[in-house]
Amino acid sequence: MTAISEIDTLIVDLPTIRPHVLAMATMHSQAIVLVRIRDADGVEGLGEGTTIGGMSYCEESPETIKLAIDQYIAPIIKACGSVSVQQAMRTVNLSVAGCHIAKCAVETALLDIAGKRLGVPVSELIGGGRVRDRLAVAWTLASGETGRDIEEAERVLDLRRHNIFKLKIGKRSVRDDVAHVAAIRRAVGDRASVRVDVNQHWDEAQTDLGMKLLEDVGCDLVEQPVAKGNLAAMVRLSAKHVIPLMADEALHGPADAFAIAAAGGARVFAVKIAQSGGLMPAYHVAAIAEAAGVGLYGGTMLEAGVGTAASAHLCASMPSLAWGTELFGSLLVKEDILAEPLRYSDFQLEVPKGPGLGIALDEDRVAFYRRDRVTPRLH
Ligand code: MUC
Numbered sequence: 603m604t605a606i607s608e609i610d611t612l613i614v615d616l617p618t619i620r621p622h623v624l625a626m627a628t629m630h631s632q633a634i635v636l637v638r639i640r641d642a643d644g645v646e647g648l649g650e651g652t653t654i655g656g657m658s659y660c661e662e663s664p665e666t667i668k669l670a671i672d673q674y675i676a677p678i679i680k681a682c683g684s685v686s687v688q689q690a691m692r693t694v695n696l697s698v699a700g701c702h703i704a705k706c707a708v709e710t711a712l713l714d715i716a717g718k719r720l721g722v723p724v725s726e727l728i729g730g731g732r733v734r735d736r737l738a739v740a741w742t743l744a745s746g747e748t749g750r751d752i753e754e755a756e757r758v759l760d761l762r763r764h765n766i767f768k769l770k771i772g773k774r775s776v777r778d779d780v781a782h783v784a785a786i787r788r789a790v791g792d793r794a795s796v797r798v799d800v801n802q803h804w805d806e807a808q809t810d811l812g813m814k815l816l817e818d819v820g821c822d823l824v825e826q827p828v829a830k831g832n833l834a835a836m837v838r839l840s841a842k843h844v845i846p847l848m849a850d851e852a853l854h855g856p857a858d859a860f861a862i863a864a865a866g867g868a869r870v871f872a873v874k875i876a877q878s879g880g881l882m883p884a885y886h887v888a889a890i891a892e893a894a895g896v897g898l899y900g901g902t903m904l905e906a907g908v909g910t911a912a913s914a915h916l917c918a919s920m921p922s923l924a925w926g927t928e929l930f931g932s933l934l935v936k937e938d939i940l941a942e943p944l945r946y947s948d949f950q951l952e953v954p955k956g957p958g959l960g961i962a963l964d965e966d967r968v969a970f971y972r973r974d975r976v977t978p979r980l981h
């Protein structure tokens with residue numbers, strides 16, 4: 603890559619189409635950190651660093667992501683000169699611990715530049731290159747009300763947009779949560795796959811009961827029911843139940859992937875570029891899963907268009923993707939910041955085909971929704 607001359611970050615707050623009720627937070631808007639990097643020839647790359655519910659999901663927040671990039675990562679990248687994206691990120695990793703979401707945002711923008719310079723989509727730069735153009739895409743039912751969730755499921759099924767539903771549970775008692783899942787399962791019948799995400803809110807005994815009951819009502823997958831550090835419980839639960847346990851919060855890159863796969867702690871991995879520290883480490887997570895016979899799913903941090911496109915490029919390059927993806931973040935916000943929206947049809951997301959990420963920004967919307975905007979918003 604050509605030397606990098608400019609790295610800018612800004613926080614953009616995008617209202618959601620409805621409250622998104624998760625076990626640890628209720629979201630009314632999504633805060634994304636948008637990264638723009640320009641090389642010495644003026645080629646611009648875009649990246650996005652996004653987490654969920656302030657600091658309720660993980661250690662990084664929009665504000666710390668921005669600070670980590672501005673204060674620590676950007677000066678290192680600028681000092682790297684003309685090196686490959688991989689070499690630049692290796693150099694960053696020598697001096698910056700953790701900060702996976704911040705690193706992912708920067709790596710994404712560097713890959714966007716690299717793809718633009720080479721005239722190929724980012725998916726061609728990951729692993730052995732792109733193996734698919736379309737991705738099955740789940741929708742999360744998380745309005746907080748069973749009836750409203752069923753109406754929403756019917757609407758997106760009719761639109762042929764989603765036939766995989768992830769239900770956010772963990773706030774109520776196990777039996778109440780299972781009753782909610784059973785009602786949705788009954789309503790959609792065999793038209794859709796129904797899965798749950800507990801976001802670490804159960805202990806092992808609750809999960810034992812929950813997995814048994816969920817299996818009985820026809821739920822297909824249980825995501826991160828117990829605390830991310832409780833690998834021993836994940837191993838016992840995976841060995842005991844037929845319904846697969848999927849690791850999410852427990853997976854922070856290749857080392858975690860290896861430890862979980864080696865111990866038998868999960869039968870499916872939710873691969874997230876943000877949690878993994880970028881597309882390249884996320885690809886290694888997927889490769890470890892593949893070697894261990896662990897199923898793959900393309901996870902999201904509810905990124906808007908830039909991060910969703912980046913995740914789509916990773917998923918397009920992953921060796922297998924048996925469980926599909928949940929790359930719907932750009933549909934959860936009232937207005938995305940892309941000039942051309944991402945395309946969803948026939949229950950799938952089209953992976954952009956243009957060079958780099960294959961996307962461009964709607965600059966007016968960025969100006970309107972940026973947190974540091976000086977003129978007041980009129981709506
Ligand atoms: C998570 O924990 O997976 C993904 C979809 C969604 O609704 O929330 C996220 C977070």
Ligand code: MG
Pocket residue numbers: 799801825826850851872
């Ligand atoms: Mg999850």
